[in-house]
Amino acid sequence: MLPHAPLTETIAAYESELDQLPVLSALGLRHELVVEPLPYKLFDAYGVQVDLVRADQLHPVISGNKWYKLKYNLLEAQRQGCHELLSFGGVWSNHLHALACLAAALKISAVGVVRGEEHDVATNPMLLEAARQGMTFEFVSRQRFRQLRDDPFAMASVGRYLIPEGGDNPLGVLGAASMVHCLRCDVSRYTHGAVAVGTGCTYAGLRLGLPSQVKLLGVSALKGAWMQRAIAEKMTQLNVPEASWLLSTQHHRGGFAAVDESLLSFITEFRDNTGVALEPVYTGKAMLALIDFIQQQIIPSGSRVLFIHSGGLQGLRGFKPPLEPNPDIPDE
Known part of the structure; x- marks a missing residue:
């Protein structure tokens, strides 16, 4: 809320x-x-x-709108002392693209969970740019992605700050x-x-x-x-x-x-x-x-x-x- x-x-x-x-x-x-x-x-x-x-x-x-949905989440991650950001998106996600840049500026690790197991960082310009900013990726099936969309905290761990797909939470x-x-x-x-x-x-x-x-x-x-x-x-x-x-x-x-x-x-x-x-x-x-x-x-x-x-x-x-x-x- x-x-x-x-x-x-x-x-x-x-x-x-x-x-x-x-x-x-x-x-x-x-x-x-x-x-x-x-x-x-x-x-x-x-x-x-x-x-x-x-x-x-x-x-x-x-x-x-990417900055606006992410900025207060970044503040909360800093407040909690988190050392890693994790979020979700498609292979051309504007959200993950922006998050990678912001995480690099903050010198904090970032993980992108990407819909579709068939994708390759080397052949996709968005993924490649995000990777060059330091973002790492986990490619999951579309079924698994839907499950994680409904329950993103299934990927929670100590020191990791979770941001739903598109930054869609109260701070977003x-x-x-x-x-x-x-x-x-x-x-x-x-x-x-x-x-x-x-x-x-x-x-x-x-x-x-x-x-x-x-x-x-x-x-x-x-x-x-x-x-x-x-x-x-x-x-x-x-x-x-x-x-x-x-x-x-x-x-x-x-x-x-x-x-x-x-x-x-x-x-x-x-x-x-x-x-x-x-x-x-x-x-x-x-x-x-x-x-x-x-x-x-x-x-x-x-x-x-x-x-x-x-x-x-x-x-x-x-x-x-x-x-x-x-x-x-x-x-x-």
């Missing part, structure tokens, strides 16, 4: 403690998140203003809520927020952090009605009013990491017209869903939307052929 103190006070206390870790400051992680207008003809045509949270530009490796939710406090804007001006949903950790945290009048739209990257039940249960545990959030389970386009030509064409077209790179697993589907919400007038004319870019662009390399942001459009 989250701490009982008021959210703002709790976050301020954690941030003050975080500032005492100079090695993290040395990574260049900013305290403020840039928010910028996102001009796009379709938004203009429907009279909707969309602003973009550039969490994707936070850090070259620790991008998007609290860290995600802190994203709102880092925004360089007045969030009360927005009618809606929008974000991709994986484990639901970032989604729940943002819902806690945003003003109650801002309706938060989540776009599930995973297939199945169970996602609606899982997110509803999470929101109920956090005492979040049902009217303040809406989860789409219809925009996954076939399931987790499933892509089609129209999605890839949209990502290319959007990048060419806006200069913003998206990826097909999370942010590309979330942006398409936002457009659908606008066209259906679920988000009516006159609305102002805050779209959170949750990063994950390193995962573009996991597609065949590898997808890359347009090199002709510089990062801002």
Whole structure:
């Protein structure tokens, strides 16, 4: 469960403690998140203003929402005097990629439990980069991975700090809520927020952090009605009013990491017209869903939307052929 103190006070206390870790400051992680207008003809045509949270530009490796879900977990690991971090993910996991970099900065060991026994570090760029940062791997069957997802503490040992897949625990939710406090804007001006949903950790945290009048739209990257039940249960545990959030389970386009030509064409077209790179697993589907919400007038004319870019662009390399942001459009 989250701490009982008021959210703002709790976050301020954690941030003050975080500032005492100079090695993290040395990574260049900013305290403020840039928010910028996102001009796009379709938004203009429907009279909707969309602003973009550039969490994707936070850090070259620790991008998007990954830092926020991990930072308070790292503090807790330090408090407990742990000498090793262990977490879970797929072969292209943005979460494990970021964790390896942070563990190296803290000079603490890291273990990644990876779904699928067939993978090879030497042939996978993400795994290779994480290994060069010092992370070691344990490859497990998909069945075993599901078991560990339900009971990660089956891998507990003395001095080891466990972080669930995607950083999805109370400290991860609290860290995600802190994203709102880092925004360089007045969030009360927005009618809606929008974000991709994986484990639901970032989604729940943002819902806690945003003003109650801002309706938060989540776009599930995973297939199945169970996602609606899982997110509803999470929101109920956090005492979040049902009217303040809406989860789409219809925009996954076939399931987790499933892509089609129209999605890839949209990502290319959007990048060419806006200069913003998206990826097909999370942010590309979330942006398409936002457009659908606008066209259906679920988000009516006159609305102002805050779209959170949750990063994950390193995962573009996991597609065949590898997808890359347009090199002709510089990062801002």
